[in-house]
Amino acid sequence: MKTTITVNGTARTLDVDSRTTLLDALREHIGLIGSKKGCDHGQCGACTVLVNGARINSCLSLLAMHDGDQVTTIEGLGTAENLHPVQQAFLENDAFQCGYCTPGQICSAVGMLQEAADGWPSQVMEDVAAMVDLSEAEIRERMSGNICRCSAYPQIVAAIRSVAGDAA
Amino acid sequence: MSSVKDWAAPNPITENRGGLIGKGVERYEGRLKVTGSAPYAYEVEAPSRPAIGYMATASIAKGRITRIDTTAAEASPGVLLVWTHLNVPAQAPRGTRANPRSQRPSNPALAGDRIENFGQTVAFVVADTFENARAAANLIEIEYAAEQGVVDFVASFDQADQPPGEEDVHIGDFPAAFAAAPVTVDETYESPVQNHVQMEPCATTAWWDGDKVTVHTSIQMVKGGQHALAETLAIPSDHVHLLTRYIGGGFGGKGQAYDDLILSALAARALGQPVKLAYTRQQMFHGTIHRPAVSMRVRLGAQPDGRLTAFAVEAITHCARNAIFTEHAANFSRNLYAAPNRLTGHRLVKMDLPGAGPMRAPGEAPGMLSLECAMDELAEKLGLDPIELRIRNEPDVDPETGKPFSVRQLVQCMRDGATRFGWERRNPKPGQVRDGRWLVGMGMAAAIRGNFLLPAKAGVRIDADGTITLRQGMTDIGTGTYTILAQITAETMGVPMEQVKVEMGDSNFPPAPGSGGQFGAATAGSAAYEAGMNLRKALTALAVGDPNSPLYGGPAEYVTFENGNIAIENRSETLAALVARAAPDGVYVEGSISPAADARDYSQHTYGAHFAEVGVDTVTGEVRMRKMFGVFAAGRILNAKTARSQITGGMIWGVGTALTESNVVDARYGSFINQDMAGYLVPAHADIVDLDAIFLDEADDKANPMGIKGVGELGICGAGAAVANAIYNATGVRLRDYPMTPEKVLEGMLAVGL
Numbered sequence: 001m002k003t004t005i006t007v008n009g010t011a012r013t014l015d016v017d018s019r020t021t022l023l024d025a026l027r028e029h030i031g032l033i034g035s036k037k038g039c040d041h042g043q044c045g046a047c048t049v050l051v052n053g054a055r056i057n058s059c060l061s062l063l064a065m066h067d068g069d070q071v072t073t074i075e076g077l078g079t080a081e082n083l084h085p086v087q088q089a090f091l092e093n094d095a096f097q098c099g100y101c102t103p104g105q106i107c108s109a110v111g112m113l114q115e116a117a118d119g120w121p122s123q124v125m126e127d128v129a130a131m132v133d134l135s136e137a138e139i140r141e142r143m144s145g146n147i148c149r150c151s152a153y154p155q156i157v158a159a160i161r162s163v164a165g166d167a168a
Numbered sequence: 169m170s171s172v173k174d175w176a177a178p179n180p181i182t183e184n185r186g187g188l189i190g191k192g193v194e195r196y197e198g199r200l201k202v203t204g205s206a207p208y209a210y211e212v213e214a215p216s217r218p219a220i221g222y223m224a225t226a227s228i229a230k231g232r233i234t235r236i237d238t239t240a241a242e243a244s245p246g247v248l249l250v251w252t253h254l255n256v257p258a259q260a261p262r263g264t265r266a267n268p269r270s271q272r273p274s275n276p277a278l279a280g281d282r283i284e285n286f287g288q289t290v291a292f293v294v295a296d297t298f299e300n301a302r303a304a305a306n307l308i309e310i311e312y313a314a315e316q317g318v319v320d321f322v323a324s325f326d327q328a329d330q331p332p333g334e335e336d337v338h339i340g341d342f343p344a345a346f347a348a349a350p351v352t353v354d355e356t357y358e359s360p361v362q363n364h365v366q367m368e369p370c371a372t373t374a375w376w377d378g379d380k381v382t383v384h385t386s387i388q389m390v391k392g393g394q395h396a397l398a399e400t401l402a403i404p405s406d407h408v409h410l411l412t413r414y415i416g417g418g419f420g421g422k423g424q425a426y427d428d429l430i431l432s433a434l435a436a437r438a439l440g441q442p443v444k445l446a447y448t449r450q451q452m453f454h455g456t457i458h459r460p461a462v463s464m465r466v467r468l469g470a471q472p473d474g475r476l477t478a479f480a481v482e483a484i485t486h487c488a489r490n491a492i493f494t495e496h497a498a499n500f501s502r503n504l505y506a507a508p509n510r511l512t513g514h515r516l517v518k519m520d521l522p523g524a525g526p527m528r529a530p531g532e533a534p535g536m537l538s539l540e541c542a543m544d545e546l547a548e549k550l551g552l553d554p555i556e557l558r559i560r561n562e563p564d565v566d567p568e569t570g571k572p573f574s575v576r577q578l579v580q581c582m583r584d585g586a587t588r589f590g591w592e593r594r595n596p597k598p599g600q601v602r603d604g605r606w607l608v609g610m611g612m613a614a615a616i617r618g619n620f621l622l623p624a625k626a627g628v629r630i631d632a633d634g635t636i637t638l639r640q641g642m643t644d645i646g647t648g649t650y651t652i653l654a655q656i657t658a659e660t661m662g663v664p665m666e667q668v669k670v671e672m673g674d675s676n677f678p679p680a681p682g683s684g685g686q687f688g689a690a691t692a693g694s695a696a697y698e699a700g701m702n703l704r705k706a707l708t709a710l711a712v713g714d715p716n717s718p719l720y721g722g723p724a725e726y727v728t729f730e731n732g733n734i735a736i737e738n739r740s741e742t743l744a745a746l747v748a749r750a751a752p753d754g755v756y757v758e759g760s761i762s763p764a765a766d767a768r769d770y771s772q773h774t775y776g777a778h779f780a781e782v783g784v785d786t787v788t789g790e791v792r793m794r795k796m797f798g799v800f801a802a803g804r805i806l807n808a809k810t811a812r813s814q815i816t817g818g819m820i821w822g823v824g825t826a827l828t829e830s831n832v833v834d835a836r837y838g839s840f841i842n843q844d845m846a847g848y849l850v851p852a853h854a855d856i857v858d859l860d861a862i863f864l865d866e867a868d869d870k871a872n873p874m875g876i877k878g879v880g881e882l883g884i885c886g887a888g889a890a891v892a893n894a895i896y897n898a899t900g901v902r903l904r905d906y907p908m909t910p911e912k913v914l915e916g917m918l919a920v921g922l
Contacts, residue, residue: 016297017297017299020297020299028298032204033204033208034203034204034205036368037210037446038368038369038845039449039844040449041449041845043845043846044367044449044845073204074203074204075204075205077203080199080200080203083202083203090202091194091195091198094192094809096202097646097648097814097817098368098416098417098418098645098646099197099414099416099646100208100367100416100417102201103202106202136857139853140854140857144852144853144854147845149364149367149419150367150417150817151817151818151820151821151851152813152816153820153851153852153853154816154859155813157853
């Protein structure tokens with residue numbers, strides 16, 4: 001079936017199997033390999049992309065559900081020569097090892113920073129009506145959907161905090 | 169063969185004039201990884217669009233396939249082939265080593281009607297798309313004649329035998345000394361099956377060109393994978409070109425060739441087109457190896473002053489019936505504490521489970537969970553601080569072999585860590601510190617992990633533009649190998665990092681043993697260093713022999729390499745100028761390393777000390793990390809950034825070991841109950857709070873020419889025990905059954921009246 005999505009600013013019309021997930025559409029049909037398949041069950045977060053600005057697990061979503069949507073993948077955030085601030089922070093803080101969860105962590109972090117800026121509360125906030133202060137605890141809570149088996153968690157939190165600090 | 173005396177001589181790495189050794193430079197391949205442009209095995213560009221494979225797996229632990237019907241699968245849309253044991257192409261029988269030099273024997277897939285473990289591959293579909301392949305695989309009908317397998321570890325201890333070729337180590341008279349000891353501990357500790365859960369499931373993309381196959385696969389050992397595939401397909405190994413440039417985690421679980429490698433290569437040949445195949449996350453749990461469960465009995469006998477007089481560590485563990493592997497969980501204890509009367513050994517149960525195998529710090533990781541808690545228990549009985557107890561049992565020489573230590577800073581690690589962590593805040597009496605509904609406690613543990621050097625080669629070339637390229641059949645599983653090899657090469661050659669390229673993970677390159685056993689940096693790095701030293705010699709000869717070089721005439725022994733220049737005092741030129749003029753086609757040399765003849769005259773290890781602070785929820789039994797700190801001594805550190813990441817990553821694995829990680833066998837089917845990442849719980853962001861580590865200054869000149877040692881596995885060793893000891897200090901509940909999940913903690917607290 002035909003689905004039209006805009007990926008990193010470019011409109012694409014795909015005519016693929018209706019069982020195709022958004023993740024497999026990106027990886028197998030559009031050739032954007034940055035979004036990773038770690039579990040295909042929404043448990044690891046390696047496939048995280050931004051859809052209309054919000055982070056989702058692209059493996060848990062069929063392409064057909066996204067007709068007309070704007071999708072941003074890791075490839076749409078920055079390039080090796082012109083890194084997104086979160087990518088730069090991950091590099092400087094050594095916030096990855098094997099690199100397989102990294103695109104998902106970075107997309108998730110970009111989505112999370114926007115959620116925080118928009119005032120979305122989290123479970124670890126004492127006052128959910130207050131402005132979000134992106135403390136380490138707050139970042140850890142909001143990033144817990146992204147597993148890093150190499151366990152670069154301290155470095156990832158430091159990276160995100162450095163960006164959150166810059167933005168504040 | 170070289171001697172450790174040769175290694176002790178000053179060299180460009182130990183002199184570190186460029187300052188690159190130890191510097192926390194960014195990861196060599198970092199930009200590719202943060203932009204998602206590093207192609208992993210399933211993502212490489214093939215000559216044409218690959219067909220997609222999908223495996224079907226067995227639902228019994230032991231027995232025989234009696235009927236297998238693939239009719240519906242074959243008729244399913246897009247299907248290109250369906251294989252079972254009845255029609256898979258010929259492969260060499262399992263274990264064949266037609267070439268005696270092969271590092272790994274054949275490992276055929278779909279090799280017969282016998283089922284040896286739940287999750288064994290029983291059928292294979294290739295289709296035009298992933299969706300079609302998966303759908304067709306689900307249409308395959310299979311019937312089995314199931315047999316009773318041995319799948320319950322604890323119920324099978326009576327079948328435990330001495331591992332093949334091994335004997336217990338007896339020193340002195342342990343039974344008599346233990347019986348005579350005034351203070352004793354005799355406890356048994358259980359650790360469960362654990363899984364690697366690498367983020368990238370195993371995957372291969374394969375294609376053929378004539379009678380030669382190219383495979384991009386996710387494997388830690390280049391030569392092992394190449395040889396296993398060649399033996400299985402019964403083709404010469406130089407007809408297999410194996411590449412593994414980016415690997416999404418290994419941890420020991422990707423040390424061997426699995427069915428993805430074999431089946432994708434076979435199918436690509438049969439179909440005449442590229443084929444790629446990945447394990448699903450669920451298939452990883454049964455289709456690849458796991459760390460086996462370990463039951464460890466520890467008996468300690470001490471004098472009132474804390475000196476150990478009797479010391480026994482005995483492990484029972486398990487492996488697959490047809491794939492012998494021993495988790496040497498007692499080995500580390502042979503080198504850790506002094507005691508005149510000693511007994512250590514292992515027993516092995518052969519079971520009808522998937523293959524057991526190495527996982528990050530095999531031996532130490534589960535083994536230290538026992539002894540390092542037993543030492544805590546003994547310290548309390550003696551009324552001694554746990555650090556003081558360990559210091560009183562610090563050996564002067566290796567307690568088993570009597571060999572001198574190459575360097576041993578265990579006591580310094582504990583003392584430094586205690587100060588930095590704030591160990592003096594710990595109340596030695598458990599269950600005393602409250603924070604609202606939380607009980608708070610602190611624990612510590614020692615860390616030890618052996619150091620190894622294996623034979624390896626490396627090639628290095630310099631081109632006319634001055635670019636220096638290191639080539640090695642080595643892998644980087646996230647450890648930082650690309651980066652440290654670039655640092656070593658740049659420092660050896662006296663050039664900036666930007667002038668160096670590193671190419672790895674290719675069976676055509678000079679071989680290195682790969683990533684495992686925390687031997688990677690020392691082994692591959694030493695070969696890279698030797699290659700660099702040989703290139704220095706070649707360039708020196710070129711310069712002093714070239715009438716157009718300012719260095720013409722030498723003397724060669726005064727040549728230096730710094731800032732991209734080759735120089736004799738104030739006579740110098742750039743390496744690029746020299747090569748462009750005197751060797752415009754470039755210069756290529758190789759180097760190799762092998763263990764020094766006398767290196768094993770020393771007891772060589774890496775050491776550390778873990779400190780953990782936890783809160784235990786008195787209502788739910790949940791344990792939350794509050795702080796964790798480690799101090800480590802692991803030779804000269806090549807890269808402050810990547811080494812710290814390795815160590816903190818290992819410590820976090822220890823937290824998972826202590827609190828959440830466990831796989832449970834369903835005795836009805838011989839399956840692991842936890843088959844995904846929602847059931848098998850690895851640490852997540854919220855689990856890790858305030859965790860850091862430092863390294864002590866060290867150089868081990870008995871280890872290799874650079875004085876470096878491994879750091880990839882040290883971080884997990886003992887880490888879980890520090891957490892367990894903190895739980896005890898918080899609550900007074902001594903659990904000896906890992907992981908320490910809320911229901912166990914709660915039950916323990918109820919038992920002690922909390």
